Amino acid sequence: MLLTPGQAGDNPMCVPLLEQFRVPRRAGRPRTRPDELRADKAYSSRQVRDYLRRRRIKATIPEPADRVGNRKRKGQRSGRPPAFDAESYKSRNVVERRFCDFKQWRGLATRYDKHALVYRAGVLIAAVVAWLRRL
Numbered sequence: 001m002l003l004t005p006g007q008a009g010d011n012p013m014c015v016p017l018l019e020q021f022r023v024p025r026r027a028g029r030p031r032t033r034p035d036e037l038r039a040d041k042a043y044s045s046r047q048v049r050d051y052l053r054r055r056r057i058k059a060t061i062p063e064p065a066d067r068v069g070n071r072k073r074k075g076q077r078s079g080r081p082p083a084f085d086a087e088s089y090k091s092r093n094v095v096e097r098r099f100c101d102f103k104q105w106r107g108l109a110t111r112y113d114k115h116a117l118v119y120r121a122g123v124l125i126a127a128v129v130a131w132l133r134r135l
Contacts, residue, residue, distance in 0.1 A: 035057070060092075
């Protein structure tokens with residue numbers, strides 16, 4: 001699963017978005033926990049990392065440069081750096097390109113919709129059209 005930033009710092013969008021995550025299966029309950037979350041530096045907050053750790057979701061999120069500097073300045077008192085898989089992070093661009101395609105739709109790029117439900121419907125329509133073009 002990949003997220004793009006809505007705001008830097010403690011991102012209030014991330015946790016509710018992950019709470020809504022559902023992948024249907026042929027039989028049984030839908031899957032609610034992704035194996036891995038690839039996100040950019042805006043999602044490197046303690047709140048997001050703690051949530052992912054509690055849910056046992058692997059986080060592939062780079063650490064911002066200011067936090068690296070602060071951690072190094074503190075020395076041993078700062079603890080170890082969070083794990084980061086650079087090879088896994090390289091495949092994040094696939095989803096980023098899809099977001100760029102969505103932004104070609106004027107209604108999605110401008111976000112004029114008053115209701116989140118209408119905006120989500122626009123995203124789904126754009127996704128279906130992109131999927132049909134690739135068939």
